[in-house]
Amino acid sequence: MTSNNMDHDGVGIHGVKTDSATVTEQPTMESLEAEKKKLKARLEEAREALTCRVCLDKPVAAVFMPCAHLNSCQACSMSLTLCPVCRSPIHYAAPAFID
Missing domain, CATH: 3.30.40.10 (Zinc/RING finger domain, C3HC4 (zinc finger))
Incomplete structure (x- = not known):
């Protein structure tokens, strides 16, 4: 996704453990909109395949x-x-x- 140590599991965005602690940042509106756009594209691809x-x-x-x-x-x-x-x-x- 981005280089801010965030991991996506298909359900939500979670903090990733680093050397010292877990980084938990709130996603920005822009990152949520970008993720929404990607998920919509994947959904459309799945619909077309089926x-x-x-x-x-x-x-x-x-x-x-x-x-x-x-x-x-x-x-x-x-x-x-x-x-x-x-x-x-x-x-x-x-x-x-x-x-």
């Missing part, structure tokens, strides 16, 4: 075998014979449950 690459609408729900790519919703997977990622033949589409 969206069907065929219809670009529904969540992914089928794992293609034998390549094991997870990139299609159940409805789109039924109409495909080749994996959209690697173009290998799809032997079957196993349901995937992401909670």
